[in-house]
Amino acid sequence: MEFVEWTEKYSTGNALVDAYHHIFFQMVQEFSLTLKDEDAPPMQERIAFLVDYTFMHFDSEERMMERANYPEFEEHCAAHVRFKEQVKAIQQEYLAHPDAVKAEEVLSLVQDWFAHHILGEDMRYKPWVETH
Ligand SMILES: [Fe+2]
Ligand SMILES: [Fe+2]
Numbered sequence: 001m002e003f004v005e006w007t008e009k010y011s012t013g014n015a016l017v018d019a020y021h022h023i024f025f026q027m028v029q030e031f032s033l034t035l036k037d038e039d040a041p042p043m044q045e046r047i048a049f050l051v052d053y054t055f056m057h058f059d060s061e062e063r064m065m066e067r068a069n070y071p072e073f074e075e076h077c078a079a080h081v082r083f084k085e086q087v088k089a090i091q092q093e094y095l096a097h098p099d100a101v102k103a104e105e106v107l108s109l110v111q112d113w114f115a116h117h118i119l120g121e122d123m124r125y126k127p128w129v130e131t132h
Pocket of ligand 2: 061080117121
């Protein structure tokens with residue numbers, strides 16, 4: 001899979017949010033590169049970490065938007081909720097049928113979603129958080 005590297009085009013104007021996004025892409029890359037490494041943590045733990053990290057980032061970003069009184073806060077949170085449901089569903093599916101879930105596909109789906117979300121929805125609050 002093609003890895004997304006964090007570059008300036010992903011900058012939201014908020015240092016904490018940017019740090020989360022940056023680490024997120026690095027984490028996907030690192031998980032993917034160590035998939036066949038027998039000493040690496042088992043897939044179940046990686047998925048759990050990915051889910052937790054996603055939730056943690058959304059919480060932090062939502063608090064930031066709330067503090068800035070971002071007018072599209074509700075819509076943005078709704079997009080986060082939909083994705084949280086999606087990653088939770090993947091996690092459940094993995095727990096029920098580990099062989100049915102392909103790690104590479106999960107990582108690539110999650111990475112694509114984030115890249116699009118940052119460049120789309122996250123960028124929409126940029127001018128707002130810069131001035132509020
Ligand atoms: Fe974000
Ligand atoms: Fe977001």
